[in-house]
Structures are given as C-alpha cells and as structure tokens.
Amino acid sequence: AQSVTQLGSHVSVSEGALVLLRCNYSSSVPPYLFWYVQYPNQGLQLLLKYTSAATLVKGINGFEAEFKKSETSFHLTKPSAHMSDAAEYFCAVNPGGFKTIFGAGTRLFVKA
Amino acid sequence: GAVVSQHPSRVICKSGTSVKIECRSLDFQATTMFWYRQFPKQSLMLMATSNEGSKATYEQGVEKDKFLINHASLTLSTLTVTSAHPEDSSFYICSARVPGGRQETQYFGPGTRLLVL
Numbered sequence: 001a002q003s004v005t006q007l008g009s010h011v012s013v014s015e016g017a018l019v020l021l022r023c024n025y026s027s028s029v030p031p032y033l034f035w036y037v038q039y040p041n042q043g044l045q046l047l048l049k050y051t052s053a054a055t056l057v058k059g060i061n062g063f064e065a066e067f068k069k070s071e072t073s074f075h076l077t078k079p080s081a082h083m084s085d086a087a088e089y090f091c092a093v094n095p096g097g098f099k100t101i102f103g104a105g106t107r108l109f110v111k112a
Numbered sequence: 113g114a115v116v117s118q119h120p121s122r123v124i125c126k127s128g129t130s131v132k133i134e135c136r137s138l139d140f141q142a143t144t145m146f147w148y149r150q151f152p153k154q155s156l157m158l159m160a161t162s163n164e165g166s167k168a169t170y171e172q173g174v175e176k177d178k179f180l181i182n183h184a185s186l187t188l189s190t191l192t193v194t195s196a197h198p199e200d201s202s203f204y205i206c207s208a209r210v211p212g213g214r215q216e217t218q219y220f221g222p223g224t225r226l227l228v229l
C-alpha cells in the first residue's frame with residue numbers, strides 16, 4: 001500500500017531562513033512524488049514533481065526537493081524564505097496509476 | 113498550461129436542498145476527473161473518479177446516491193450534493209488528468225466552498 005507522512009503539521013521560520021518541509025513515503029513500486037502548495041481558499045498548485053529522472057528536482061518559486069530512495073524521503077527545501085511562501089504544503093505520491101495519495105499537509109509560517 | 117475551473121467558487125444553501133458544482137477543463141479534454149473533499153486544516157480526501165461516458169468510481173465510504181457525479185462531456189464533470197446537510201459543508205476540489213500525458217499529472221481547480229445552513 002502507498003502512503004505519505006509529512007513530519008510536522010506546522011513549521012515556522014524567519015524571513016530569509018532556510019525552509020525544510022519533511023516528507024516520507026511508502027510505495028511498493030517506484031513512485032511519482034509531488035509537492036503542492038495551497039493558499040487560503042484556493043486549489044492546489046504544483047510546485048514540483050519527481051518522475052524517476054534526476055533525484056534533485058527544481059520547482060517554481062525557488063523550491064527544490066531531493067528524492068532519496070534509501071531514506072524513502074522527498075523533503076522540500078528553499079534556501080531563503082519569503083513572506084509570500086506562507087501557505088499549506090502537501091506532499092503526494094502516485095504509484096503510476098490514477099490515484100494520487102496526499103499527506104496531511106504542513107502549514108508554513110514565515111515571521112518577519 | 114492546463115487550466116481547470118470550478119463554478120461556483122462558494123455557495124450557501126439551506127439544509128435539504130441540492131447543490132451542483134461544475135468542474136471544467138478549459139484548454140484540454142479530460143477523460144478522467146477527480147473529486148476531492150477537504151475539511152478545515154485537513155488534507156484532501158478522494159471522493160470519486162469521474163470517467164467520461166461511464167459511471168463514476170466512488171471511494172469506500174462515499175455515498176454515491178448523495179454525491180452524484182456526471183461526466184457527460186470531455187470538458188465537464190459535475191458533482192451534485194443531494195439533500196445537503198450541515199455536515200456536508202466543506203471545500204470541494206476537482207482535478208483533471210491530461211490525456212496522453214503522464215498518468216500521474218493532475219491539474220486542480222480552485223475549489224468550491226460549500227456552506228449548508
């Protein structure tokens with residue numbers, strides 16, 4: 001069975017500091033992995049996705065994530081947080097079928 | 113890029129009435145659309161997979177007679193919440209898969225906020 005675990009329902013960082021949002025997955029087959037961002041009262045926007053090409057994936061807004069098979073992780077990072085990064089972030093896994101499974105989400109707070 | 117719209121963006125209705133939510137793929141034809149439900153401060157829960165020209169596939173625990181899904185065309189899927197109750201109040205989000213693209217790529221609509229009084 002496939003599953004996604006996001007460590008930490010809330011993460012708070014200062015503006016300009018490193019952002020690290022953790023995601024671990026479980027999949028019986030090589031998965032496709034995603035990070036989505038959701039702003040209040042809006043749908044989901046794709047930040048980046050891993051599809052078995054390069055293990056370090058660069059996305060929009062300066063975010064990137066590294067696929068580590070040995071650790072079954074796909075953590076999201078950004079070197080310098082901006083106030084506009086405050087949002088809910090979802091990690092998701094798709095084992096190659098139709099269904100995408102979402103993590104519980106991590107709310108990112110950015111302090112001035 | 114692929115754009116998915118939803119209408120209405122928010123709706124308030126009385127208990128016992130039915131509400132229809134539309135999901136449209138604006139610049140592509142979507143043979144498969146997905147309907148999700150999101151409670152406050154929670155993740156997305158897949159309700160059903162909508163297939164053009166055939167019956168929707170519902171997830172376990174989702175009442176198919178309460179949440180009617182129709183995917184009559186390649187650009188439109190509708191979700192009708194029948195006899196709505198306050199506990200149906202939630203944020204409903206649809207997504208669509210681009211045909212011919214990688215199966216895992218979905219594009220999400222902006223969501224519909226439903227409040228049942």
